[in-house]
Amino acid sequence: MNRGVSPSYKRKDSIRMKNHNILSVRNLSKKYGKSPNYAIQDINLECERGEIVGLLGRNGAGKSTLIKCITGYLAFEEGYILIDGYDIKAEPVKAKACFGYVPDNRPTFEKMTGMEYIHFIADIFKVPASVREERIAELQETFELGDSIYNLISSYSQGMTQKVCLMGSLIHMPDLWILDEPLNGLDPQVTKSLREYMKKYREKGKTVLFSSHNLDAVQKICDRAVIINAGRLVETLDVQNFKDLNPEMSLEEFFLDRYGDKI
Amino acid sequence: MSAFGVLLKKQFQEWLYFFKKRGKKLDWLGLITSVILTALLVTVFLLVFITFIRTYTKVSYQGDGFLERQHEILTITYSLILFFNIISGVRSIENNISSAVDLEVLIGLPIGSQTLFLSKIVGIFLNQLFNSLLFILPINLVFGILTEQSLYYILVSLLICLIVPVLSLIIAAFLAIPYHYFLRFIKSRFVLLTSLFTILIVGAFMVYSWILKVIQGLLETGVIKFIFDMKRIRLIKTLVSYLYPGNLLSGILLRKNAWGALLIILAFIGIVGTGAYFLIKKFFLRITQGKLESSRNVFKRKRKYREKGLILTLMNKEFVNVLRTPNYSFQYFAVTLTVPLMVYTTMSLTASLITKAIGLQLDFELAFFIIIMFNLLTNTFCATNISRDGRMFQVLKTLPIGHREIILSKVLFSALVSFASIFFTVLVMIVAGYITVFEGLIIFITTALLSLSVIFFATRKDLNRPRFPTGRNQEIKEETGTVSLIVFMGLLSSLVIGALILFARILVTFRRSEAFGTHLATVSVVLLSLLIFGLSLFYLFFGLKKKYYETE
Numbered sequence: 001m002n003r004g005v006s007p008s009y010k011r012k013d014s015i016r017m018k019n020h021n022i023l024s025v026r027n028l029s030k031k032y033g034k035s036p037n038y039a040i041q042d043i044n045l046e047c048e049r050g051e052i053v054g055l056l057g058r059n060g061a062g063k064s065t066l067i068k069c070i071t072g073y074l075a076f077e078e079g080y081i082l083i084d085g086y087d088i089k090a091e092p093v094k095a096k097a098c099f100g101y102v103p104d105n106r107p108t109f110e111k112m113t114g115m116e117y118i119h120f121i122a123d124i125f126k127v128p129a130s131v132r133e134e135r136i137a138e139l140q141e142t143f144e145l146g147d148s149i150y151n152l153i154s155s156y157s158q159g160m161t162q163k164v165c166l167m168g169s170l171i172h173m174p175d176l177w178i179l180d181e182p183l184n185g186l187d188p189q190v191t192k193s194l195r196e197y198m199k200k201y202r203e204k205g206k207t208v209l210f211s212s213h214n215l216d217a218v219q220k221i222c223d224r225a226v227i228i229n230a231g232r233l234v235e236t237l238d239v240q241n242f243k244d245l246n247p248e249m250s251l252e253e254f255f256l257d258r259y260g261d262k263i
Numbered sequence: 264m265s266a267f268g269v270l271l272k273k274q275f276q277e278w279l280y281f282f283k284k285r286g287k288k289l290d291w292l293g294l295i296t297s298v299i300l301t302a303l304l305v306t307v308f309l310l311v312f313i314t315f316i317r318t319y320t321k322v323s324y325q326g327d328g329f330l331e332r333q334h335e336i337l338t339i340t341y342s343l344i345l346f347f348n349i350i351s352g353v354r355s356i357e358n359n360i361s362s363a364v365d366l367e368v369l370i371g372l373p374i375g376s377q378t379l380f381l382s383k384i385v386g387i388f389l390n391q392l393f394n395s396l397l398f399i400l401p402i403n404l405v406f407g408i409l410t411e412q413s414l415y416y417i418l419v420s421l422l423i424c425l426i427v428p429v430l431s432l433i434i435a436a437f438l439a440i441p442y443h444y445f446l447r448f449i450k451s452r453f454v455l456l457t458s459l460f461t462i463l464i465v466g467a468f469m470v471y472s473w474i475l476k477v478i479q480g481l482l483e484t485g486v487i488k489f490i491f492d493m494k495r496i497r498l499i500k501t502l503v504s505y506l507y508p509g510n511l512l513s514g515i516l517l518r519k520n521a522w523g524a525l526l527i528i529l530a531f532i533g534i535v536g537t538g539a540y541f542l543i544k545k546f547f548l549r550i551t552q553g554k555l556e557s558s559r560n561v562f563k564r565k566r567k568y569r570e571k572g573l574i575l576t577l578m579n580k581e582f583v584n585v586l587r588t589p590n591y592s593f594q595y596f597a598v599t600l601t602v603p604l605m606v607y608t609t610m611s612l613t614a615s616l617i618t619k620a621i622g623l624q625l626d627f628e629l630a631f632f633i634i635i636m637f638n639l640l641t642n643t644f645c646a647t648n649i650s651r652d653g654r655m656f657q658v659l660k661t662l663p664i665g666h667r668e669i670i671l672s673k674v675l676f677s678a679l680v681s682f683a684s685i686f687f688t689v690l691v692m693i694v695a696g697y698i699t700v701f702e703g704l705i706i707f708i709t710t711a712l713l714s715l716s717v718i719f720f721a722t723r724k725d726l727n728r729p730r731f732p733t734g735r736n737q738e739i740k741e742e743t744g745t746v747s748l749i750v751f752m753g754l755l756s757s758l759v760i761g762a763l764i765l766f767a768r769i770l771v772t773f774r775r776s777e778a779f780g781t782h783l784a785t786v787s788v789v790l791l792s793l794l795i796f797g798l799s800l801f802y803l804f805f806g807l808k809k810k811y812y813e814t815e
Contacts, residue, residue: 107654
C-alpha cells in the first residue's frame with residue numbers, strides 16, 4: 001500500500017509502513033506561542049486496530065494538547081503523526097478522513113439543528129445518503145436525542161450538545177475515534193451507553209482513543225492506559241494485566257499511590 | 264444599604280461602565296467625545312428648529328395664525344419626543360427586565376421580585392428623565408425666547424419635563440409585553456425576520472429620500488414655504504387634533520384649555536399607570552422564568568437530505584449561519600437587497616442637479632461612482648468571515664477539508680451576495696434608462712472586481728486576528744478597525760474612480776470627442792480595479808496555509 005507520508009518518515013521507518021498502526025505518534029513536541037516551555041515533549045504513542053486506549057493525566061498535563069495535535073487542531077513544531085499511514089502535516093485531508101473527533105469544549109454550529117449538523121459532517125466525509133438514515137437511527141438508539149435532533153443546537157443543554165457531537169463524529173464510522181473528555185456532562189444512563197458503544201466499536205476492529213479523569217471508566221473499558229504528566233508520556237499500562245496482577249486494587253488506588261496528587 | 268439601593272447602585276455603575284476603559288479608568292476621551300457629539304446634535308437640531316419656527320409661525324390659514332402654528336409645532340415636537348421615548352422605553356424594558364442576563368442570577372438571590380422589579384423600573388425612569396431633560400429643556404427654552412413666552416411657560420416647562428418620561432414609560436410598559444412575545448415568536452423565524460429588516464430599511468430609506476427631495480426642492484426654489492401650502496396646513500391641523508397626548512402637553516404650555524388638558528393627563532397617569540404597573544409586575548416573573556426555559560421548537564419538519572459537494576456544503580453552512588443570526592442576516596441580506604433602491608433614489612435626485620450645475624449629462628459616470636460607493640460600503644459584512652464560525656473554525660481543521668476550500672467557500676458566499684446586489688443595482692439603472700447595457704456591463708465588472716478585493720482583504724484581515732466568541736450563543740461584532748478600513752477603502756475607491764472617470768470625461772470631452780473621453784476613462788477604471796484586485800488577491804493568499812494552521 002502506498003500511503004502518503006512525509007519524506008522523513010519514509011527514511012526512518014519505511015519497513016513499518018507495510019503493516020502500519022492506525023495511529024503513530026513519534027517524538028512529538030509542542031510549545032504554545034512564544035512560551036519557552038513545552039506543553040508536550042517527546043511523546044511516542046502507537047495505537048493498534050481494535051483497541052481502546054485511555055489517556056490519563058491531571059489538569060494541564062498535556063492530554064488535550066496531544067489530542068489536538070493528533071487531530072490537526074493545533075500545529076506542532078517537532079515530531080510527526082501518522083494516521084492510518086498518512087502524515088497529518090503532509091497529507092492532512094487524507095489523514096483526517098480516517099478519524100472522528102469529539103473536542104473537549106463541544107463546539108458546534110449552534111445555528112444548525114442537530115440533524116443539519118450531522119448531515120453537514122456526513123457531507124464533509126462524503127457519506128452516501130443511502131446509509132445515513134440507518135446510521136442516524138442506530139446512533140439515536142445509543143445517544144437518545146429524540147425529536148430534539150430537529151431543534152437548533154443553540155437551544156441544547158451541555159449534555160445534548162455533547163450527544164450531537166458524538167453522533168457527528170461517528171456518522172462516517174471512522175477507523176479511529178478520538179474523544180477528549182467524553183464522559184463529562186453526560187447522565188449516568190448515557191455514560192453507560194457510551195461505554196457499551198465504545199466496546200462494540202472495538203469489536204468491529206475500530207480503535208478508540210480518549211482522555212479522561214474518570215479512572216473507573218478507564219479501568220472498565222480500556223485495553224491500555226497511557227499516563228501523561230507535565231507534558232511527558234510517563235507510563236503505559238495494560239489494563240487487563242494490571243487487573244490480573246492486582247485483583248484487590250482499583251486503578252484509582254494504584255494511581256493515587258503511585259503518583260500521589262499528580263492525577 | 265437596602266437591597267433596592269444596592270440594585271440601583273449596580274445599574275448606575277453599569278451605566279458608568281459605558282464610559283470606562285476596560286472597566287477600570289474613566290474614559291475621559293470617550294466621555295468628552297460623547298458630550299461634544301450630543302451637544303453638536305442638539306445644536307444642529309435647535310438651529311433647524313429655530314429656522315422652522317420662524318418660517319412656520321408666519322404661515323396663516325383661514326384667519327388663524329401665530330398661536331395655532333405654535334400649538335402645532337409643540338404638539339408635533341412633543342409627539343416625536345414621546346414616540347422616541349416610547350421606543351427607547353420598550354427597548355429598555357425588554358433589555359432590563361424581560362431579557363436581562365443579570366436576572367438569571369438575581370432571581371436566585373434572596374431579593375423579593377417586587378424589589379427587583381421596582382429597581383429596574385426606577386432605573387429606566389431615571390434614564391428616560393435624563394433624556395427628556397436633555398431635549399425638552401433646550402427646545403422649550405428656544406421656543407419660549409422666539410415666541411416671547413411668560414414666566415408661567417418656564418415653570419410649566421419643568422413640569423412637562425417630569426410628565427413626559429412618566430407618560431412614555433406608562434405607554435412603553437403596555438407595549439413591552441406584546442413586543443417581548445413578538446420577539447420570542449420571531450426569534451426562530453429567520454426568513455420573516457430578514458424580510459422585516461428589509462422592509463424597515465426600505466421604509467427608512469423612503470423617509471431619507473423624502474428629506475433629500477425636500478432639500479432638492481429647497482435648492483431649486485430657495486424657499487421653505489412652498490412645502491406648507493393650504494392643503495398641507497389643513498392636513499397638519501387634522502393630524503394635531505388626534506395627536507394625543509402631545510396636543511394636551513402643548514395645550515398646557517400655551518394655556519389652551521390648560522387645566523382640562525392637565526386633568527386628563529393626570530387621570531391618564533393615575534389610571535393607566537396603575538394598570539401598567541400591575542400588568543408588568545404580573546408578567547415580570549412569568550417572562551423571566553419563561554425565557555429560562557428552552558425555546559419552542561420550530562424546526563419540527565423532517566425533510567429529505569441530499570448529498571452535497573464539499574464547496575456547496577461549506578457554503579450552505581455559511582448561509583445557515585448568516586440567515587439564522589439576526590445581526591449577520593441584516594447586514595448580508597437586508598442591506599444588500601436594498602442597495603438597488605438606495606442607488607436609484609440617490610441617482611434620481613443627483614443626476615438632474617449635476618446636469619443643471621455643469622451643463623453635461625453625466626449619468627454613466629455618476630452611476631459608476633454611486634454604485635461602487637454603495638456596494639463597497641455595504642460590504643462590511645465580510646469583516647467577520649472567519650470569526651463568526653467561533654470555536655468551530657478550529658474544529659474545521661480536524662475535518663478532511665483543505666484550507667483553500669474553507670477560505671474559498673467563505674469568499675464565494677460573500678461574493679455571491681455582493682454580486683447579486685451589484686447585478687440588480689445595474690439592472691435597475693439600465694431599466695431606468697440611466698445607462699446602456701454595455702455601460703452596465705462595464706460597471707458590473709469593475710464593481711465586482713472591487714467588491715471581491717474588499718472581501719479578500721477583509722477575510723484575510725479577520726484570519727490574521729480572529730475574535731472567536733468565548734461563550735455560547737454569542738455573535739461576533741465586526742472589528743471596528745476592519746470596518747473602518749472597509750469603509751475607507753470603499754470611499755477612497757469610489758472617490759478615486761469617480762473623480763478619475765469624471766475628470767477624464769470632462770477634460771477630454773472639451774479637448775477631443777465625448778466618445779474618446781468615455782473610453783479612456785472606462786479603460787483606466789477597469790485597469791485600476793484589476794490592479795486593486797490583484798493586490799488584494801496576493802494579500803489573501805500570501806502565506807495563507809501557514810496562517811490558517813497556526814491560528815489558535
